[in-house]
Structure formats: C-alpha cells, structure tokens
Amino acid sequence: MTTPTPSAAAPLEVTDEPVEKSTASDAPRGSESRSPGRLAWKRFKRDRTGVISAFVVIFFFVIAIAAPLIAKLYGKDPYTTYASERPELLDAFSYPVGANGGMSSEFWFGIEPQLGRDVFTFLLYGIRTSLGIATAATILTTVVGVVIGVTAGYLGGKTDYLVGRIIDIVLSFPSTLFFIAFMPVVYGIFVAADDNIPTWLVAMSLIIVLSAFGWASIARLLRGQVLGLREREFVEAAKVTGASPRRIVFKELLPNLWTPILIQSTLMLPAYVTAEAGLAFLGVGITDPTPDWGVMIGRGATFYSQDITFMLFPGIAMVIFVLAFNLLGDSVRDALDPKSKR
Secondary structure (H helix, E strand, O other): OOOOOOOOOOOOOOOOOOOOOOOHHHOOOHHHHOOHHHHHHHHHHHOHHHHHHHHHHHHHHHHHHOHHHHHHHHOOOOOOOHHHHOHHHEOOOOOEOOOHHHOOOOOOOOEOOOOOOEHHHHHHHHHHHHHHHHHHHHHHHHHHHHHHHHHHHHHOHHHHHHHHHHHHHHHHOOHHHHHHHHHHHHHHHHOOOOOOOOHHHHHHHHHHHHHHHHHHHHHHHHHHHHHHHOOOHHHHHHHHOOOOHHHHHHHHHHHHOHHHHHHHHHHHHHHHHHHHHHHHHHOOOOOOOOOOHHHHHHHHHOOOOOOOHHHHHHHHHHHHHHHHHHHHHHHHHHHHOHHHOO
C-alpha cells in the first residue's frame, strides 16, 4: 500500500495579510498572578472578617487624623468647660441634666460630670492621642527589634549569645510594675517636683519605655528566623559570589522576613493601645486635661454609679478597636502564611 504524497507542483497560496508575531505582552501572566504578594492579597480579600476589621481600623485612624477638622465642624473642643459658661447644663450634684449624660443635638455624646466638657470631642482627641503614641511605639519597637534580631542571628557566636542573654533579661522584667516605678523617675530628671510635666515629655517617655520593653519579643523571633536562613543555599551562593554582609542582609535575608515582621507589628499595636491607656488610668501616663482613652476611662470610673455614659463611650470604642485590630492581625497572618491557619 502506498501513501499519497502532496503534489510537488501544487502552487503555494500567498496572501497579503501580515503574519502575527508573538510579543512579550502576549506571554502568559501566570507567574505574575502567582506572586506571593498577589496570592496573599487574594486570600485576604476572601476573608470577610479581615476585610471588615480593616475598614474598622481605617475608620479609627481617619477620625484620629481628622479630629481637629471634625471638632471644628462640630463647633466644640475638648478643653472648654461648658458648664462654667452655662451652669444650667449640670444639676445641683454636678451631673448632666437630662438622660444619658446630657446627650442632645448640641452635645452628641453628652457632657462630662463636674466639669461639663464635651464628651464627643474629648473622645476624638483621646483616640488621636492613644493611637499616635501606640503607632510611634510600634514603629520604634519594630525597627529596634529588626536591627538587633537580624544582627544577632547573622553574626552568631558571642554576639548572638550576648544578645540572647539580654533578651532573656528584658523579657523577665515585670514591665507594668517597672512602668509605675520608673516613669516618675524619668519625669523627675527633666522637670522639677513642683512644675507641671509637659505633655510632649510624657508622650516621648511612654514611647521610649514601651519600646524598651517591647523589642525583645520580635528580636528573638527574627533571630531564630535568621539562624535558619543563613545556612540556606541562596545565602551561601551570595557569599561565594563575594556579596557584602550589607547586601546579604538587605537583599537575601530581609525579603524573607517581611511576613513575621508584619504579623508581629499588627499584633503589637493594639497591645500598646491598651498598655498606654492602662498607664494613663494608673496615673503614670497621659494625665488630665489632655484627652486620652485611659484618662476618659479613669475619670468615668469615678462617676459610673451615677452616670455611666461618660465611661461607656471610650470603653466601647477601645474594645471595638482592639478587637478589630487583633482580628486584622489574625487575618494578615493567615493570608501571608496559610499553613498557620487553624
């Protein structure tokens, strides 16, 4: 049996249409869509709890940043004692006239007992103060923890041993008791006993002291991560090619550490919010008349049996923010590291 072959005389068909050439833009983008960042973003968007928590957290930061503008549009401020200008706002026992702490169209969240300050603007500025201190402390803690942890893990040897012992000592301190005992000493170094302590000094002292006790946990975590990464093939290959330690740290190690750094930061900030508020409540942090979450809760604790409204608003706001940020931290962790999801 013979197989038919095409005739050699058959003419070739020639067309005037240009031949399509493949370009780089037509290449499949599978590798781009499978990048770790895009995959993490897709996993996060599918997490309804994480998305809602992110919106709640963004809302709190927006009102904190825009607190002066909101107060200006509202027509009140957190420092004016409106009851001294209008005594009819308080009754004979210095409590707000009217139900729910004197809530009305003029004073949306009511007024403070005794002094008659506006609760709404006091809460806005209190959120601004607490989030500002907690955010600054989180950034400083993260920077110090990353520097010390990566340095100890990469250098190893005696440096790693010394840093490890310092971390153990810092983590063994009862930080709350140290805050209560140490903060007055810090203030006494810069301010005379009979002078008022400037708010900026209190805020700076809180940021430094919170960071001094907070860096150890993230440094220990990153130290362990670096100890494992420095023995990997890509780090050894970089050393063989003559890469400097600086290049190895910034180009090889840090890109593999962003996930634990981000997760630890998202879990650290709400802890600092509650710690700062607790110190203000104990009287060693921000003090009255500076608006603060802890100041409001501390003031409200003295009136809660007769007027719970003044304590209710800051308490609920703090619970919502801390809960939302913790849920956001869990969602970020699950998106960046799906194996950690339970």
